[in-house]
Amino acid sequence: MLRxxxxxxxxxxxxxxxxKQLSAVEREKFFNSFDVVFCDCDGVVWYTxxxxxxGSAQAIAELQCRGKQLTFVTNNSISSVDQHLQKFNSQTExxxxxxxxxHPAQTICDQLKSIGFEGLIYCLATPPFKQLLRDAGFRLxxxxxxxxxxxIADLHGAIFGAETVQAVIIDVDFNLSAxxxxxxxxxxxxxxxxxxxxxxxxxIPFGNGNIIGPGAFIDxxxxxxxxxxxxxGKPGEALRQILRDRHSDCSANRVLFVGDSLASDIxxxxxxxxxTLLVLTGGSSAADVANLPADHAHLPDYVCDCLGDxxxxxx
Numbered sequence: 001m002l003r004x005x006x007x008x009x010x011x012x013x014x015x016x017x018x019x020k021q022l023s024a025v026e027r028e029k030f031f032n033s034f035d036v037v038f039c040d041c042d043g044v045v046w047y048t049x050x051x052x053x054x055g056s057a058q059a060i061a062e063l064q065c066r067g068k069q070l071t072f073v074t075n076n077s078i079s080s081v082d083q084h085l086q087k088f089n090s091q092t093e094x095x096x097x098x099x100x101x102x103h104p105a106q107t108i109c110d111q112l113k114s115i116g117f118e119g120l121i122y123c124l125a126t127p128p129f130k131q132l133l134r135d136a137g138f139r140l141x142x143x144x145x146x147x148x149x150x151x152i153a154d155l156h157g158a159i160f161g162a163e164t165v166q167a168v169i170i171d172v173d174f175n176l177s178a179x180x181x182x183x184x185x186x187x188x189x190x191x192x193x194x195x196x197x198x199x200x201x202x203x204i205p206f207g208n209g210n211i212i213g214p215g216a217f218i219d220x221x222x223x224x225x226x227x228x229x230x231x232x233g234k235p236g237e238a239l240r241q242i243l244r245d246r247h248s249d250c251s252a253n254r255v256l257f258v259g260d261s262l263a264s265d266i267x268x269x270x271x272x273x274x275x276t277l278l279v280l281t282g283g284s285s286a287a288d289v290a291n292l293p294a295d296h297a298h299l300p301d302y303v304c305d306c307l308g309d310x311x312x313x314x315x
Contacts, residue, residue, distance in 0.1 A: 016278070016289060019304035030302070034256040034275055036247045037063055041074040041084065043260035043282020044307055048076075048205050053281050055308015057091040062311050071246065073102045073257075075199035075233050075264065077171050080128035081106055104171055104198030104233035105129040107242060109136050111196065111232055112167070119166025122187055124173040124180055124217075125198065133169075141165060149179060159183050164190070170221065171198030171233070172214050181220055188225040195225070199233040201264045205283040235268035243272070258307070260284055262298040276300040279307050 022030060042048040045056045063070060074084060081103045088096035105125070109132055121140045123130050130140055141163055149155050158179045168184045187193050201213035222228060230238045247255065252273030259265020260282025269276045278300035280286055292299050304310070 015294065016300045016303045019277075019302055019309045031066055034068070034254050036069045036071070036250050036255045038071050038073050038243060038255060038257045038269070038274070040259040040261070040265055040282075041072050042076050043205055044258055044279045045072070046087065048282065052087075052091060053306055053308070055306055055311060057093055059307040059310040061093040069247065069250075070096075071100050071102060071243070072096070073234065073239075073243070075104060075201055075204075077104050077126050077129040077198055080132060083128070102239075102242070105132040107232040107239060108169060108171075108196050108198055109133055109138070111230070111238070112136075112138060117167065117194070120163060121167045121169060122162075122165040122184060123169040123171075124176060124184065125169060125171035126173065129171055129198070143180060155179065159186055165193060167194035167196060168221075169196045169198070170214060170218050170229070172204075173217075176217060181217065181224075184221050185224045188221065188227055195221075195227050195229040197229040197231045197233065197236065200231045200236055201234065201261070203263075203283075205260075210283065234264045235271075240268070240272050262288060262292070262300075266300045267298040270297055270299075275302075277302040277304065279304055281306045 019027075019030075039045065039060075044053075045060070046052045060070065072084070072088075076084075079087075081098065081101055084101050084103065085096060085098055088094050105128070112133075113136070117138070119139075121133065121138055123133065123140050133140060144158070147154075147158065149158060159182045162183065165187050168187050170184065173180070188195055197214070197218045199213070200215040200218055202215040203210040204213040218229060218231075230236070232238045232242070244252075253275065255272075255274040256277060257265065257269030257272070257274040258277045258279060259269070260279050262278065262284045266276045266278055278284060278289065280303065286303070289300065289303060
């Protein structure tokens with residue numbers, strides 16, 4: 001009942017509050033309004049695949065000093081869980097533990113373990129993603145990387161000539177091809193073949209803009225196969241349940257979700273009933289926020305120029 005009332009209240013039009021514009025009293029009220037923090041990494045803590053954003057490590061330390069429970073929810077499977085951990089702990093003021101990082105490869109690995117999966121996997125993902133699955137003891141079939149389709153016979157062999165698999169996994173794969181998608185589609189015609197997905201962003205930040213994300217390719221296979229995947233990365237429902245279970249004793253309205261994407265982070269978090277903070281150092285801009293209608297499902301509760309604004313005590 002309380003959850004329905006909270007979600008009803010959230011559906012009313014409102015304007016986001018800018019952290020820098022909060023008074024000292026308002027700032028403390030903000031900090032006292034949540035106990036758990038789910039925080040994205042790329043575009044929030046560090047620039048995508050690059051260095052820490054100035055002030056972000058200090059902001060994380062500030063949240064830890066205030067006793068907040070921090071979990072970092074990333075869709076970046078280009079870097080492994082261990083690489084994320086090393087990056088965090090390169091900052092002297094931070095001590096982040098492996099259990100605090102929610103990574104699509106790990107959530108999929110955990111799901112497969114939970115059901116006692118022992119079959120063969122066709123995995124469209126990055127090398128670190130695949131390696132995590134192999135290290136956990138799962139068997140992956142391999143593609144002939146660099147193989148060029150030059151005839152109908154080549155195409156038939158690439159799509160139908162491989163072993164039958166018991167699971168298809170799709171995440172970020174920068175070597176993705178039409179042939180791989182066709183092969184995934186053929187395997188999923190077996191109703192007993194699992195269909196799992198990690199990161200499902202429609203767009204991902206790259207360079208000075210955005211490029212097509214894995215969500216677009218997941219949609220292609222979904223429509224072709226007529227099957228819905230279990231999505232264990234943002235903005236998937238299965239991930240939502242994982243995060244809920246992590247802090248089952250904490251009400252959704254006592255959770256703050258920090259991200260840089262209006263769709264994958266803020267939209268996902270608002271649908272979960274969380275408070276939201278958009279950071280403008282990644283995939284979304286102040287203009288993007290200003291262009292949203294007052295009742296839009298991706299409108300954040302709070303906005304800050306960078307995560308370091310949480311340490312700014314000036315009024």
